[in-house]
Structures are given as structure tokens and as C-alpha cells.
Amino acid sequence: MTSRTPLTLAASAGACACALALGVTAPAMAAPTGEDDKAMVSVFHGVPGMTVDVYANGDELLGDFKPGTVTDPQSLDAGTYDIQIFEAGQGPDGAPAVEKKIEVPKGANATIAAHLSADGKPMLTAFVNDVSKVDAGKSRLTVRHVAAAPAVDVRAGGQPVFKDLENPKQDSTVVDSGTVSADVVLAGTDTVAIGPADLNLKEGTSNVVYAWGSAEDKNLALATQTFAGMESAPSGVHAGGSGAAAATNDSDAWLGWAAAAGIVTLAGVLVVRRTAGRRG
Numbered sequence: 315m316t317s318r319t320p321l322t323l324a325a326s327a328g329a330c331a332c333a334l335a336l337g338v339t340a341p342a343m344a345a346p347t348g349e350d351d352k353a354m355v356s357v358f359h360g361v362p363g364m365t366v367d368v369y370a371n372g373d374e375l376l377g378d379f380k381p382g383t384v385t386d387p388q389s390l391d392a393g394t395y396d397i398q399i400f401e402a403g404q405g406p407d408g409a410p411a412v413e414k415k416i417e418v419p420k421g422a423n424a425t426i427a428a429h430l431s432a433d434g435k436p437m438l439t440a441f442v443n444d445v446s447k448v449d450a451g452k453s454r455l456t457v458r459h460v461a462a463a464p465a466v467d468v469r470a471g472g473q474p475v476f477k478d479l480e481n482p483k484q485d486s487t488v489v490d491s492g493t494v495s496a497d498v499v500l501a502g503t504d505t506v507a508i509g510p511a512d513l514n515l516k517e518g519t520s521n522v523v524y525a526w527g528s529a530e531d532k533n534l535a536l537a538t539q540t541f542a543g544m545e546s547a548p549s550g551v552h553a554g555g556s557g558a559a560a561a562t563n564d565s566d567a568w569l570g571w572a573a574a575a576g577i578v579t580l581a582g583v584l585v586v587r588r589t590a591g592r593r594g
Contacts, residue, residue: 348526518545
């Protein structure tokens with residue numbers, strides 16, 4: 315039975331890619347074992363007020379992709395893509411909001427955020443998803459700062475869990491499973507930017523929280539993405555055990571299930587690296 319628990323810091327392992335990627339499709343399916351030339355890619359759209367069309371190699375791959383949406387991961391062919399992102403209805407002859415030639419690497423599991431920089435400019439950031447096992451009774455929590463806002467602290471029960479998190483970085487830890495009350499405050503202060511809200515961290519899941527939007531425009535919000543199947547014995551292996559994700563988002567804080575959007579995929583990652591603790 316789920317119970318309200320304080321966060322227990324067991325290990326910290328954030329992951330931030332030093333390159334760019336995008337991926338959209340539905341439904342989420344894990345790549346079959348042995349598909350070494352594939353990557354698992356999903357996307358989060360965190361540019362408020364900007365519905366977009368996405369083009370790859372000159373072809374429209376995704377239309378009317380709305381902010382606040384997190385898609386399920388999809389198995390993609392590795393390769394190079396010329397990506398253009400337009401405000402909806404302005405492509406392919408108009409000026410793209412973002413344009414990159416990017417590569418999808420083999421074997422990656424990544425979520426790509428289209429979001430605002432700290433000073434409010436649209437950008438793309440790729441994050442590596444940690445879908446490794448957690449101990450019985452545990453859950454993984456990752457927070458990604460992708461908002462036009464200064465550094466923040468993330469608190470549980472009023473106590474900082476992640477400190478001085480800057481855009482576009484992330485931090486991660488393993489916690490006791492259960493329900494925690496969390497909020498986001500300006501770093502070093504008690505000034506609440508988002509929340510408080512309850513987060514249900516189920517055993518054997520990897521939970522990613524995106525702080526997105528714009529502080530200046532007063533539309534900061536949270537979106538969450540959950541990967542199932544990280545259980546260790548004796549809990550067993552979940553049916554979706556290769557990292558399939560369920561996604562939620564809301565325009566205020568933590569409300570509703572996000573629609574998995576799109577029927578095709580665009581993707582790209584240049585290089586990713588893993589370091590212990592906070593990634594940059």
C-alpha cells in the first residue's frame with residue numbers, strides 16, 4: 315500500500331546529454347532485444363504558447379505539437395537527420411524557430427526537451443534516461459530544469475533535495491517508494507515557484523519531473539514522465555520492463571495525463587556522456 319514517506323537519498327546519478335535530439339511517436343514500445351542499431355527516444359515540448367510543426371530532411375513529421383506534452387519512447391533507426399522546427403503553419407518555406415543537423419546514436423535511451431533557455435530563447439536539450447534497476451522498495455526521481463527561470467531548489471516536506479539546479483541541467487536520486495509532497499523554490503530561498511504537490515513514486519519506477527515555462531510570464535509548470543520496470547527481486551520484473559514510459563503533465567502543477575502525440579518521429583543526438591551526480 316502506498317504511504318507518504320520522506321525522501322531518502324540512496325544514490326545520486328543525474329544524466330545530461332551534451333548534444334541535441336528530438337523524438338516523437340506513439341505508442342511507446344521497447345526496442346526488441348538485439349536491435350543494436352536502434353535507439354529509444356521520446357520528446358518533451360516545453361516552449362509555452364508555441365505549437366510547432368517538425369520537419370526532418372524536408373518532410374513534415376509532426377504537426378500541431380502542443381506545449382506541455384511528453385511522448386512515449388519509441389525505437390528509432392540510428393542515423394543523421396536535418397531537423398527544422400517551425401511555429402505551426404509557417405513551414406517549410408518560413409524561418410524555423412530551431413534548426414539542427416543531428417545524429418541518432420545506437421543504443422541510447424533519451425528524452426529530448428524543446429524548451430526555453432534561462433534567458434527565454436527556444437532551444438533543444440537531450441537528456442539520458444537512467445532505466446537501470448533500483449532496489450526493492452525504491453524508486454528513482456530525476457528533476458530537469460528547462461524553464462526560463464533562475465536556479466532553483468527542489469524540496470520534499472520543506473527540505474531541499476536538489477540544490478542550485480540551473481537550466482538546462484538535471485539531478486537524480488534513488489528514494490523510498492511512496493507519496494511525497496514536493497515544491498520548487500528559488501535557490502537559497504523559501505519563495506515557491508511551483509507547487510506544492512504530491513508525487514506518487516511507485517516501486518520500481520524512474521520518475522522524471524520537468525520544471526518548464528517562464529518565470530517572467532508567470533506560467534511555470536511541471537510535467538512528469540515515468541518509466542516502469544526498474545524493479546529488483548523480490549518484486550519481480552514489470553511487464554513493461556525495458557523502459558516504456560507513461561507521461562503526465564499539467565499547466566498548473568501535476569494534473570492530468572498527457573496525450574502521447576504524433577504518428578512519426580524525428581530524432582537526433584550528437585554525443586552523450588554520463589557522469590556521477592549532477593550533469594551539465
